[in-house]
Amino acid sequence: MVTRSVTISTKTITLGQILKFSGMIDFGAQAKNYLLNNKIFVNGKLERRKGKKLFANDQVLINRNFLLKIIENHKGE
Numbered sequence: 001m002v003t004r005s006v007t008i009s010t011k012t013i014t015l016g017q018i019l020k021f022s023g024m025i026d027f028g029a030q031a032k033n034y035l036l037n038n039k040i041f042v043n044g045k046l047e048r049r050k051g052k053k054l055f056a057n058d059q060v061l062i063n064r065n066f067l068l069k070i071i072e073n074h075k076g077e
Helices: 017-020 028-037
Strands: 002-008 012-014 040-042 053-055 058-062 066-072
Touching: 002 058, 012 017, 017 028, 053 066
Parallel strands: 002 066
Antiparallel strands: 012 053, 040 058, 058 066
């Protein structure tokens, strides 16, 4: 399994945004189809909503072989 940490500078980020930010999709408009055609789990639960809010320490598993770990960037540290 491939694991990648994704650092965010805000308290939350949507699932669609994290798919784009991590390079899984090129454009935000692709998120809906990507979610329909792939098995995406957020913290172990199947997720189909591109607007699902993600927080630091959340984990996104894509097709059971690619894991994204969300890390919050603490400014000033």
